[in-house]
Amino acid sequence: MLASMQTATPKIEVPQRKSEAPTTEDQRREAKVAVRDLDFFYGKSQALHGISLEIPERIVMAFIGPSGCGKSTFLRTLNRMNDVIPNTRAQGEVLIDGHDIYIAGTDVVELRRRVGMVFQKSNPFPKSIFENVAYGLRINRVTKSSSELSGRVEQALKDAALWEEVKDRLKSSALSLSGGQQQRLCIARALAIRPEVLLMDEPASALDPIATSKIEELIFDLKKHYTIVIVTHNMQQAARVSDQTAFFLLGKLIEVNTTEKMFTAPNERLTEDYITGRFG
Amino acid sequence: MDKHRHLDDELSLLRDRVLLLGGETERALERAMFALTERDTAVANEVLDNDDRVDLLEVEIDRQCIDIIALRQPAARDLRFVISVAKMAPVLERIADHACNIARAAIDLNNEPEVKPVHDLSPMAAHALSMLRAALDAFTSGDAELAREVIKSDSEINNLYNHIFHRLIELMVTEPSTASRDARLLFVAKHLERIGDYVTDICELTVYMTEAAFIKHYHQRSN
Amino acid sequence: MMTTLTALCTFAAVGILLLILAYISWRGVGSLSFRFLIDSPRPVGEGGGIGNAILGSLVLLALASALGLPIGIGVGVYLSEIGSGRLAAGVRFITDTLTGIPSIVTGVFVYAIVVLPMKHFSALSGGIALALVMIPIVARTTEEMLNLVPHSLREGALALGAPQWRVTLGVVLPAAASGIATGAMLAIARVSGETAPLLFTAFGSRFFSYYLDQPIASLTVLIYNYAISPYDEWHAQAWAATLVLVTLILGINIVVRILTRRRF
Numbered sequence: 001m002l003a004s005m006q007t008a009t010p011k012i013e014v015p016q017r018k019s020e021a022p023t024t025e026d027q028r029r030e031a032k033v034a035v036r037d038l039d040f041f042y043g044k045s046q047a048l049h050g051i052s053l054e055i056p057e058r059i060v061m062a063f064i065g066p067s068g069c070g071k072s073t074f075l076r077t078l079n080r081m082n083d084v085i086p087n088t089r090a091q092g093e094v095l096i097d098g099h100d101i102y103i104a105g106t107d108v109v110e111l112r113r114r115v116g117m118v119f120q121k122s123n124p125f126p127k128s129i130f131e132n133v134a135y136g137l138r139i140n141r142v143t144k145s146s147s148e149l150s151g152r153v154e155q156a157l158k159d160a161a162l163w164e165e166v167k168d169r170l171k172s173s174a175l176s177l178s179g180g181q182q183q184r185l186c187i188a189r190a191l192a193i194r195p196e197v198l199l200m201d202e203p204a205s206a207l208d209p210i211a212t213s214k215i216e217e218l219i220f221d222l223k224k225h226y227t228i229v230i231v232t233h234n235m236q237q238a239a240r241v242s243d244q245t246a247f248f249l250l251g252k253l254i255e256v257n258t259t260e261k262m263f264t265a266p267n268e269r270l271t272e273d274y275i276t277g278r279f280g
Numbered sequence: 281m282d283k284h285r286h287l288d289d290e291l292s293l294l295r296d297r298v299l300l301l302g303g304e305t306e307r308a309l310e311r312a313m314f315a316l317t318e319r320d321t322a323v324a325n326e327v328l329d330n331d332d333r334v335d336l337l338e339v340e341i342d343r344q345c346i347d348i349i350a351l352r353q354p355a356a357r358d359l360r361f362v363i364s365v366a367k368m369a370p371v372l373e374r375i376a377d378h379a380c381n382i383a384r385a386a387i388d389l390n391n392e393p394e395v396k397p398v399h400d401l402s403p404m405a406a407h408a409l410s411m412l413r414a415a416l417d418a419f420t421s422g423d424a425e426l427a428r429e430v431i432k433s434d435s436e437i438n439n440l441y442n443h444i445f446h447r448l449i450e451l452m453v454t455e456p457s458t459a460s461r462d463a464r465l466l467f468v469a470k471h472l473e474r475i476g477d478y479v480t481d482i483c484e485l486t487v488y489m490t491e492a493a494f495i496k497h498y499h500q501r502s503n
Numbered sequence: 504m505m506t507t508l509t510a511l512c513t514f515a516a517v518g519i520l521l522l523i524l525a526y527i528s529w530r531g532v533g534s535l536s537f538r539f540l541i542d543s544p545r546p547v548g549e550g551g552g553i554g555n556a557i558l559g560s561l562v563l564l565a566l567a568s569a570l571g572l573p574i575g576i577g578v579g580v581y582l583s584e585i586g587s588g589r590l591a592a593g594v595r596f597i598t599d600t601l602t603g604i605p606s607i608v609t610g611v612f613v614y615a616i617v618v619l620p621m622k623h624f625s626a627l628s629g630g631i632a633l634a635l636v637m638i639p640i641v642a643r644t645t646e647e648m649l650n651l652v653p654h655s656l657r658e659g660a661l662a663l664g665a666p667q668w669r670v671t672l673g674v675v676l677p678a679a680a681s682g683i684a685t686g687a688m689l690a691i692a693r694v695s696g697e698t699a700p701l702l703f704t705a706f707g708s709r710f711f712s713y714y715l716d717q718p719i720a721s722l723t724v725l726i727y728n729y730a731i732s733p734y735d736e737w738h739a740q741a742w743a744a745t746l747v748l749v750t751l752i753l754g755i756n757i758v759v760r761i762l763t764r765r766r767f
Contacts, residue, residue, distance in 0.1 A: 079662065081658065081661065081662060084657075084658065084661060086587060109664045109665075109666060110664070111664075112661065112662055112663065112664040113663075113664040116662065116663070117658075117662035119655055119658060119659060119662075120655075121653075121655050123653065123655035123656050123658070123659040124659075125656060125659070125660070125674050125677075125678070126677065126678045127677070135660070135663060135665075135673075135674075136663035136664065136665075139660075139663065139664065139665045139669055139673070140663075140664055186659065189659075189663065190662070190663070193663065193664070235355070236353060239355075263355045263356060263359070264355075264356060264359060264360065264492060265356060265357075265360065265492025266356055271356075272356045272357060275355045275356045276287075276354065276355050276356050276357065276358045277285055277287070278285065
């Protein structure tokens with residue numbers, strides 16, 4: 001009886017996720033950012049060891065790892081923000097759309113226009129809300145008329161889900177906004193120049209849960225148009241917002257995987273120990 | 281690298297509970313079969329009385345799992361352990377329910393004269409019991425290999441069931457006077473066969489827990 | 504105990520300040536009149552005023568500010584934003600040393616390198632001397648104010664593709680503007696009370712003048728000259744001039760307070 005039932009039941013084919021990577025849909029997309037054998041040095045001390053990683057277009061990738069593991073340093077190599085720090089050196093390739101951003105003659109200003117960044121602590125300029133968002137447009141001479149400028153500012157504020165809250169007080173100081181609003185203003189400021197990649201360095205670490213969830217919802221919406229890389233200390237946040245997760249430890253990339261796999265069954269023992277809080 | 285976590289205490293408490301439930305289930309099956317083969321109604325009643333305890337344990341495990349997920353947000357192997365336990369507890373409880381049904385059948389049969397084929401059920405019961413024990417061992421030690429073996433051995437129970445099924449049908453035809461008793465035995469056999477399936481579920485959970493592999497509906501159950 | 508002690512100290516400090524202000528007012532107010540403020544000095548017994556000294560002081564302050572503020576702020580920006588390593592450390596040490604140099608030394612120095620070649624005292628040399636006193640003060644306050652601007656603000660601008668100079672001019676300096684303005688005003692207030700650097704440079708004058716290559720009067724030098732004179736009338740006028748000077752400095756400080764009320 002049982003045997004006959006079994007033959008009658010068609011086999012259910014559940015597509016099994018490959019552990020090494022990304023869903024089939026992700027694989028079809030070209031890597032927006034590809035890093036090959038990247039080493040990074042602060043003076044003589046090496047902060048990153050041979051990082052190789054591909055970030056597909058229009059996904060959210062989260063970097064996790066304990067403090068000082070190099071995840072922020074790595075994030076900042078993607079728009080060469082580390083150049084600002086004296087005595088630093090990067091070795092290896094960082095390709096964005098196939099072009100190495102570390103070769104001589106790279107226009108760093110142009111690079112940063114394409115790879116935007118949002119910082120841990122919200123850092124609005126001591127200017128009006130409008131001027132904050134317009135800043136990037138002005139310095140890059142993106143807009144030709146003032147109506148075009150205000151159009152772009154409005155769009156950026158809408159994209160950052162802040163427009164409704166500030167549309168009546170664009171002229172007031174950015175510093176009069178709440179912490180969460182300030183952070184969304186900084187996101188709007190980054191979005192205004194329409195970057196292709198958005199780097200976020202612990203964007204919600206200083207915010208309360210409600211403001212945090214707004215930022216997370218925003219990240220979810222933004223990935224339709226942008227490739228987003230987010231560094232976070234909050235593993236639940238990585239789990240909530242990202243498609244892929246990369247785990248760093250002591251300047252090395254330990255594992256990259258789909259976020260689902262990472263949080264249910266990571267490949268590496270070290271990842272597992274970190275994710276389950278077994279790290280001493 | 282390892283450090284002690286409060287979560288570890290909670291997980292080990294959960295493990296103790298589920299093993300306790302496993303033990304109760306195992307005993308219920310063993311005693312029910314004893315009541316049937318030895319015609320001991322008192323033991324059968326004992327099995328039925330003990331079922332409340334089993335139900336209570338299941339509810340308790342359920343609540344503990346929910347609490348841990350809600351409050352501790354376990355991840356990776358911790359998450360797989362909690363999920364496995366949460367899915368395993370109702371399965372164990374259902375095995376215990378089948379044991380109760382066997383105990384009820386025993387009480388009914390004990391009020392009537394003995395029928396011979398009762399003893400044909402013993403090897404099947406023994407096999408179901410050893411499967412259950414092995415499954416609980418595999419779970420306790422996180423032994424996915426053993427769990428896979430147990431899953432394979434389920435076909436043996438199915439074979440035994442088919443054999444008993446045909447024999448009882450034959451008896452009902454040749455000796456219609458004992459047909460109602462034979463029918464009861466047929467149900468007991470069916471219960472044992474179902475228990476084999478439930479043990480298979482437990483083993484699948486063990487494989488998921490240790491290897492994060494979904495083998496449900498995949499493995500070959502063909503004879 | 505602690506509270507009482509500190510309260511006593513505070514009371515002493517504030518008390519002394521109020522005492523000085525009250526005493527100056529009491530001694531000075533008698534000779535004060537509108538004529539006194541706009542008239543030029545006359546010989547003893549004929550009254551006269553300090554109008555030329557007020558104008559002279561303002562000219563000297565304007566000159567000193569025009570020379571000292573840009574240079575001072577420039578040095579501050581260099582120290583905070585651009586310079587690093589030994590060179591910056593050296594510059595920082597030199598500005599600190601300059602702050603400590605007695606202002607009479609500055610006066611003598613300017614006398615040697617400006618007044619002697621020009622062969623006469625001048626408003627310009629006085630302005631240069633005051634500027635030299637201002638530069639290190641402005642430089643260090645500017646540097647400190649710029650250092651208070653969070654690093655994240657610079658990174659935020661750089662991340663938007665702004666070049667270094669735009670970050671400094673468009674973001675960092677405006678963010679520190681009120682602080683730098685405070686430093687500048689305090690430096691002005693400080694030099695407006697200087698006498699020593701002016702003795703060998705602007706020298707003083709008994710007439711209205713706004714020619715930069717001529718000697719020019721100033722409140723401090725006038726007070727100094729009148730105070731050491733043997734005439735009671737001039738003593739009284741010195742007190743009145745002191746009152747005017749103190750009021751001027753007080754006024755500058757009030758302006759500073761208003762300016763530093765942050766707009767953003």
